[in-house]
Amino acid sequence: MINGDMNLILVAVVALVVGVAVTIAMVRYDLGPKGRLARGGQWLLATALGTGVLAFAVKLVLIVAIASLPELTIDPFIEKDPIARPASVRDPLDGLLASSRFLWQPISENESGAAAVSENKQNETAYIWQTLPDTAPAPAQNPTTPDKTELGERLFFDTDLSRDGSLSCSSCHDVLGGSGGDGRPTSVGINGQVGGRNAPTVWNTAFQSHLFWDGRAASLEEQAKGPLVNPVEMGMPSLEAVESRVREKPEYREAFDKAFGKGQPITIDRIAEAIAAYERTLITTDSPYDRFVRGDLDALSPAQLRGMSLFQRVGCVQCHYGPNFSGASLFDARTPFRIFPVYPTPYETSYKLTEDSGASPAGSGRGSWRVPSLRNVALTGPWFHNGSVNDLEEAVRIMSSVQLGYTGRYLVWSDSHKVMTELNGPVLDDESVADIVAFLHALSSDELVRRIANKGDDYSQERGPMTAGLERQRLSTAK
């Protein structure tokens, strides 16, 4: 015990001694004679008064003892000073979460919510949530027709379009029992060659204004020619070789006649147009999110609602916005490309995020990438252009950190400039990350979730009916 406490105990002992002496004297010379008490009565009175004095002294000693205990022992009783916590672990959204975590009371606009909503609308930052339309826009020179999409579907599944006949588009973009990607970190092409990038899903890609991770293709028609002659994908020697392969198969003649007019030559452009037309039918509008925005207010769980609010509040919507959750979509392609990663963090080396620099010239420190759509993203792991992250929570932590500055505290050493910088950003707490992930799950098509759970069993035999089935499903859920 420290000196201050010793002094207090001394005071307590002195108080006790003095108290006892005064009590005895009072009883012996004043109260006793006045009350004409016998010796026994005097002792009784002295004991009664003395107990009070003793209790006071004991209290003093106890207070001193408690105050000097290590803080942890009585931790639950001590009111904490929030400012005393280190800034790096403080949740920047504390206030938001405290007020929103348990409250969910949808207020329709014509009631008391009207004022709040109109105020929010006037506010320039108001964000309007949107659903996907049922049909994708097509370029004027390639209108989508049923005959063309049927031909395109056949081509999409044809392994004869690869050099050794082992791969079709669907080998890496499984639209039957998978997510529309291949579930691998990076794709495997002919002869087992491993590519450098992750296969994005082809679902809803018809709404993207720029295709590929680095956005290098401006249309599905242009994109479709890429994998056919990519040596580590389908490996055909030339686009003319692809044309010949298709011409060699007599069953395609009739299909081309129906799709493009009788006797029209089979060309690589028409092959690409048919495939693109088919891809424009790969749309999912049956996610819980879509149902919610269309008016089914029970479609999202409380965690998903909190995640939806955080997705906006934290700033994910700055890049992943609009009906397709992408800045590179046909709806409003304001910001198709973004630097990734923006903030230097240890994630860079652990997940090799800067090895490939996307649309930036090779070797530039920060890559530039097309903002991908987040529709069905919970189904399309592993994530990022190099498929290096296989946990969605980790992907969200990385995004909030490297794109939005929720970095936590660390040191950045610039070897070229010999400069040390200390970054001290806030971090998203685990609950917020889990809520955002719950919201990302709400962007998954119910039908795709069901198919993946069934491992495509119902569909692996028949192709046509499955896309048609999805079409029916989509139309029946649309309002």
Ligand code: HEC
């Ligand atoms: C060997 C696996 C593989 C095959 C086969 C393959 N792809 Fe891909 N696909 C990929 C990879 C990997 C990417 C991303 C490449 C990149 O960004 O550089 C991709 C990207 C795409 C994209 C862009 C999606 C987006 O959102 O940006 C579309 C569309 C696509 N492929 C369609 C096709 C079509 C059509 C075929 C058949 C002609 C095909 N793919 C064959 C692996 C494959």
Ligand code: HEC
């Ligand atoms: C400044 C723009 C920007 C912001 C803000 C942003 N993102 Fe991203 N996001 C991107 C880009 C660009 C990529 C592609 C990165 C790459 O090359 O792999 C991406 C990729 C992703 C992926 C991986 C997609 C896939 O198919 O692998 C997820 C998941 C994701 N973002 C979620 C989020 C979430 C959640 C937030 C908010 C916490 C967020 N993003 C904020 C630009 C952004």
